[in-house]
Amino acid sequence: MEETGLKRLVVETTSLCNLSCKMCVKNTFANGACSADGSMSEEMFLRMEDSFASLESLVLNGVGEPLLNPSLVKFIARAAAKMPSHAQIGFQTNGTLFDADITNNIIDAGANTICLSVDSLNEEFLINARGVGIATLEKALVNLNNARDRSGRKNVRLGIEVVLMKDNFMELPLIAQWAINNGVSFILVSQLMPYSRLSANDIAYDTNTQSAIAIYKKWIQKAETEKLDFERYYAAFMRFDVRSDEKNLRLLNLAKGMMAEADSEGVYLHVENLLKRDEEYLSRVKDVLTRTEALCNKHGVKLTVPEIAPRNTRRCEFVEENTLFVSYDGQVSPCYFLWHRFNCYIGAVENRVVPWLIGSLQESTIEEIWRGEAYQKFRKEVLKYSFPFCFDCSFALCDYVSEENFQQDCYLVEVPCATCLWCTGLFHCLY
Numbered sequence: 001m002e003e004t005g006l007k008r009l010v011v012e013t014t015s016l017c018n019l020s021c022k023m024c025v026k027n028t029f030a031n032g033a034c035s036a037d038g039s040m041s042e043e044m045f046l047r048m049e050d051s052f053a054s055l056e057s058l059v060l061n062g063v064g065e066p067l068l069n070p071s072l073v074k075f076i077a078r079a080a081a082k083m084p085s086h087a088q089i090g091f092q093t094n095g096t097l098f099d100a101d102i103t104n105n106i107i108d109a110g111a112n113t114i115c116l117s118v119d120s121l122n123e124e125f126l127i128n129a130r131g132v133g134i135a136t137l138e139k140a141l142v143n144l145n146n147a148r149d150r151s152g153r154k155n156v157r158l159g160i161e162v163v164l165m166k167d168n169f170m171e172l173p174l175i176a177q178w179a180i181n182n183g184v185s186f187i188l189v190s191q192l193m194p195y196s197r198l199s200a201n202d203i204a205y206d207t208n209t210q211s212a213i214a215i216y217k218k219w220i221q222k223a224e225t226e227k228l229d230f231e232r233y234y235a236a237f238m239r240f241d242v243r244s245d246e247k248n249l250r251l252l253n254l255a256k257g258m259m260a261e262a263d264s265e266g267v268y269l270h271v272e273n274l275l276k277r278d279e280e281y282l283s284r285v286k287d288v289l290t291r292t293e294a295l296c297n298k299h300g301v302k303l304t305v306p307e308i309a310p311r312n313t314r315r316c317e318f319v320e321e322n323t324l325f326v327s328y329d330g331q332v333s334p335c336y337f338l339w340h341r342f343n344c345y346i347g348a349v350e351n352r353v354v355p356w357l358i359g360s361l362q363e364s365t366i367e368e369i370w371r372g373e374a375y376q377k378f379r380k381e382v383l384k385y386s387f388p389f390c391f392d393c394s395f396a397l398c399d400y401v402s403e404e405n406f407q408q409d410c411y412l413v414e415v416p417c418a419t420c421l422w423c424t425g426l427f428h429c430l431y
C-alpha cells in the first residue's frame with residue numbers, strides 16, 4: 001500500500017461495559033445508550049486482516065470495555081503476527097479486569113500500549129464518577145508492570161488517560177506523580193465532552209476560540225485605560241436613550257471597534273459568551289497543566305495536554321493521519337466525533353450528533369471502504385478546512401447543522417464538521 005494508505009484503525013471490540021461512568025457517552029441518554037450493545041465476532045475482525053501489514057496503529061476499543069470481548073487476546077495475537085514490529089497495538093481500559101493471567105496473555109499476545117483511565121486519586125470522587133476505587137487501578141498497574149517485565153519486551157508502554165473536570169483538575173499533578181511512581185510512560189489529558197446539560201457545568205475550558213479571546217482581552221484593556229467598564233456593554237446596548245449618555249456612547253464605539261477588528265481578521269465574537277469568561281478559573285487550569293508538564297519533563301514521561309480554548313486553526317488528526325473507526329458490528333466511520341449517536345452541550349448549545357457511515361465490513365473489505373468514493377470525497381472536503389465554526393455563531397445551531405439528515409452547512413460544505421471540537425485540540429484519546 002502506498003503512503004496515502006490506511007495507517008490507523010480504531011476498532012470497537014465491544015460496546016459492552018461493566019461500569020456506568022457518569023460522564024460517559026454510554027450513559028447520557030435518559031432512554032438508553034448511544035448504540036446497541038454488542039461485541040465484534042472473530043469473523044468480523046478478520047475482515048480487516050488484509051490491512052494489518054501496513055498499519056502503524058491498531059487501537060482495540062471504542063465505547064465499552066475491551067476486556068469484555070472474550071476474543072480480545074486472539075485479536076491481538078492475529079494482528080501482531082501481521083503488523084510491523086514497530087506498530088502500536090493496544091487499547092484504553094477502565095482497569096477493572098486485569099488479573100495476572102489475562103494481563104500476561106494480553107502482553108504475550110503482542111499488545112504494547114495499554115492506557116488506563118484514571119480521573120482522580122480521591123476514592124469518593126472515583127467511586128461516585130466511575131464506580132471503581134484506587135486499589136483496583138493500582139492492582140491493574142502492578143499486574144501490567146509485572147507482565148511487561150516478565151515478557152522482557154522493551155516496547156511495552158503503559159499509560160493513563162485523565163479527563164479534566166471542574167472537580168478534579170487541581171489533582172492532575174498528583175495523579176501524574178502517582179502514575180510515574182507506578183511505572184507509567186505516557187499520560188494523555190483530555191477535556192470533557194459534555195454529553196449532558198448538567199455536565200456542561202463541569203468543563204475545564206473556554207468555549208470561545210483562542211483568537212476571539214485574544215481580541216476581546218485587547219479591547220478590555222483599552223476599555224480599562226479609558227476608564228470604561230466593558231462588562232456594562234450589554235446593559236448600555238439595551239438602553240433606548242443610549243446615545244444621550246456619553247459613557248455609553250464611548251462604550252458602544254469601543255465595542256464597534258472590537259467587532260471591526262474581529263471582522264477584518266475573519267474571527268467571530270460571541271460577546272455574551274466572552275463576557276461570561278471566568279478568567280481566574282481558566283488561569284488555574286492553565287497553571288495545573290504547566291506544573292504537570294514540568295513534572296513529566298523531569299521524569300521523561302510523555303504528556304499530551306489539551307487546549308483550554310478551541311484553536312482557530314483546525315486540524316483533524318483522524319483524517320490527517322489516515323484513520324478509520326470500526327464499530328463492533330462492522331460499520332465504518334471516519335472519526336471519533338462521527339462514530340456514535342449522542343447529544344453534547346457546548347456553549348449552552350445542544351448538538352445532536354449522528355454517526356456518519358462510509359461503509360460496512362458486512363459488504364466490503366476495509367481497503368475497499370478506504371479507497372471508496374464515499375470516504376475519499378469526505379476526506380478531500382475535510383482537508384480543505386473550509387467549514388464554518390458553529391460555536392462562535394449567533395445562529396447556532398441553525399437548521400443546516402441540526403437536521404438529522406445533514407446535507408451542507410451555511411458555507412455549502414458537505415461534511416458535518418462545523419460543530420466538531422475534536423479538530424480544535426480540546427480532546428485526546430489513545431490513538
Ligand SMILES: C[S@@+](CC[C@H](N)C(=O)[O-])C[C@H]1O[C@@H](n2cnc3c(N)ncnc32)[C@H](O)[C@@H]1O
Nearest residue numbers: 023024062063064065092093094117161192193
Ligand atoms: C469511552 S472510554 C472506553 C475505554 C474504557 N472503557 C475506559 O473507560 O477506559 C475511553 C476514554 O474516554 C474517556 N471518557 C469518558 N467519557 C468522556 C467524556 N465525556 N469526555 C471525554 N472523555 C471521556 C474515558 O475516561 C476513557 O479514558
Ligand code: SF4
Nearest residue numbers: 017019021024064094
Ligand atoms: S468504563 Fe469506559 S466505556 Fe465504560 S462507562 Fe466508563 S468510560 Fe464508558
Ligand code: SF4
Nearest residue numbers: 388390393396398410
Ligand atoms: S452552519 Fe448555522 S450555526 Fe453553523 S456557522 Fe453556519 S449559520 Fe451558524
Ligand code: SF4
Nearest residue numbers: 316335417420422423
Ligand atoms: S467531524 Fe471533526 S473529527 Fe470528524 S472528520 Fe470532521 S473535523 Fe475530523
